[in-house]
Amino acid sequence: MNEDFLMALHTLEKEKGINKDTLFEAIEAALISAYRRNFSSAHNVRVQIDREVGTINVFACLNVVEHVSNPQQEISLEEAKKINPLSEPGDLLEQEVTPRNFGRIAAQTAKQVVIQRIREAERELIYEEYIDREDDIVTGVIHRFEQKNAIINLGRAEAILPMSEQIQGETYRQGDRIKAYITEVRKTTKGPQIFVSRTHPGLIKRLFELEVPEIYNGIVEIKSVAREPGNRSKVAVYSRNRDVDPVGACVGPKGSRVQAIVNELNGEKIDIIEWNDDPEIFLASTLSPAKTIKVKVNTGEKSALAIVPDYQLSLAIGKEGQNVRLAARLSGWKIDIVSESSYLEKMAAKKEAVAEQNLETMVEDRKEQLEVLNEQPQEDIQAVAEEELQAVTGETEKEEKEDGPGINVAPLVDEQEEVQGLFFDTEDEEMTPGELIIMDDLQLKPDEEKKKREKGKKKGKKGKVNLIEDEEDDDYFEKRRNKRIKR
Numbered sequence: 001m002n003e004d005f006l007m008a009l010h011t012l013e014k015e016k017g018i019n020k021d022t023l024f025e026a027i028e029a030a031l032i033s034a035y036r037r038n039f040s041s042a043h044n045v046r047v048q049i050d051r052e053v054g055t056i057n058v059f060a061c062l063n064v065v066e067h068v069s070n071p072q073q074e075i076s077l078e079e080a081k082k083i084n085p086l087s088e089p090g091d092l093l094e095q096e097v098t099p100r101n102f103g104r105i106a107a108q109t110a111k112q113v114v115i116q117r118i119r120e121a122e123r124e125l126i127y128e129e130y131i132d133r134e135d136d137i138v139t140g141v142i143h144r145f146e147q148k149n150a151i152i153n154l155g156r157a158e159a160i161l162p163m164s165e166q167i168q169g170e171t172y173r174q175g176d177r178i179k180a181y182i183t184e185v186r187k188t189t190k191g192p193q194i195f196v197s198r199t200h201p202g203l204i205k206r207l208f209e210l211e212v213p214e215i216y217n218g219i220v221e222i223k224s225v226a227r228e229p230g231n232r233s234k235v236a237v238y239s240r241n242r243d244v245d246p247v248g249a250c251v252g253p254k255g256s257r258v259q260a261i262v263n264e265l266n267g268e269k270i271d272i273i274e275w276n277d278d279p280e281i282f283l284a285s286t287l288s289p290a291k292t293i294k295v296k297v298n299t300g301e302k303s304a305l306a307i308v309p310d311y312q313l314s315l316a317i318g319k320e321g322q323n324v325r326l327a328a329r330l331s332g333w334k335i336d337i338v339s340e341s342s343y344l345e346k347m348a349a350k351k352e353a354v355a356e357q358n359l360e361t362m363v364e365d366r367k368e369q370l371e372v373l374n375e376q377p378q379e380d381i382q383a384v385a386e387e388e389l390q391a392v393t394g395e396t397e398k399e400e401k402e403d404g405p406g407i408n409v410a411p412l413v414d415e416q417e418e419v420q421g422l423f424f425d426t427e428d429e430e431m432t433p434g435e436l437i438i439m440d441d442l443q444l445k446p447d448e449e450k451k452k453r454e455k456g457k458k459k460g461k462k463g464k465v466n467l468i469e470d471e472e473d474d475d476y477f478e479k480r481r482n483k484r485i486k487r
Helices: 004-016 020-039 077-085 101-108 111-131 201-211 213-217 245-249 253-264 281-284 310-317 319-331 340-375 378-403 416-422 447-459 471-486
Strands: 046-051 054-064 074-076 092-096 137-146 150-151 156-161 179-187 191-197 220-228 232-239 268-275 296-297 303-308 334-339
Touching: 004 020, 004 111, 004 378, 020 046, 020 054, 074 077, 077 220, 111 179, 111 191, 137 156, 137 213, 137 281, 150 253, 156 179, 179 201, 179 340, 201 213, 201 232, 213 220, 213 303, 213 334, 220 245, 220 319, 232 281, 245 268, 245 281, 253 268, 268 281, 281 296, 281 303, 281 319, 303 310, 303 340, 310 319, 310 334, 319 334, 334 340, 334 378
Parallel strands: 054 074, 156 191, 232 268, 303 334
Antiparallel strands: 046 054, 054 092, 137 150, 137 179, 150 156, 179 191, 220 232, 296 303
């Protein structure tokens, strides 16, 4: 080898980025293969290339033994001492065996091997460079098309933009410069394969990092991104500095920053929303540009009900449900939207159902009370009635004493009438305990009230009694009712 060869290696190192030592190792391995093939040697050989001068030396590695059995791999102790006087049995001795015409043979034989090793080293460098750039953005030029896949030239490598990762409606032409998002880097026998995407939500995030310095510096953080490629995207941003408005920083002066991203995505609309830890506030913001009246959340199931004005319902849902679908992806919550009028109707119907249920419950409780009374003997019922009447009479006498003279209260009823007045008048038929009037509903009065009750009996239908109501005695009979319940 001469100085021109060393200069060529130096040039390869600069242009391809391959280390010169890697090239020397590849050439040495190729020369070993060429020596064995051309000289039919079975020796263990080592090729050494001087990095400064470029000279090539071939050394055979021989084991030092006292008695030689394989001359191609062993050397006697006497011969070894001639080369190195310090040799001992078991040592490994290197003996130079460089052929005279080895330079020409080596150049012809090692050419393909050297080229192959250079390619492998270059591929390894490309793989190591782009494997660390996964989930990053790259800029390239569309070079050609293969089976509807666009091949993008990245400089030292080529990237594949599959048909499934292309934005629907976008037209790509050869020579167009585009930005794409690296989704995967594969290592194959033909070299690294780089797959890029134009539809990935990460592309939006990386574009904002390029256009917005606050995001790149970490002052403003992108919390989440929801995207329908080519149509609309929603971005939730949060500011770590209270003095920095996250939405304003992303929009830029006169909308210049966000407009640059929209132009790169060929007119895709972008909604920028401020992140909030309160689910109600954040979910209401995700439905923008629609306005909400109230958001009811269920944190256990991560679901929410958004109530919007009637004229905002279609705007909140969006075209084919696009707006609410993006809001659900952005927040990670299940969102249902209902108009204000529909919500009020549902609430009114729910209240009516609850009222009916409460009424049914009261009726059932009343029936149970009547069933309990039916199971009691008639004698016990009459005893309870007499006790109640005596208590009422005692209260009346007490009130008469408290009221003082001048107040004349007639006796309530005769003893016989006192019991019979508690039963239904059913045309001389024998009365049963089930037909007893509940004492809470019967309000006993002086003589005038007794006449009214008898008059009500005559006017009432069979099995019914018209009860007399007096608002002044409500408190009194409420006390009597509580006593009966305790008893």
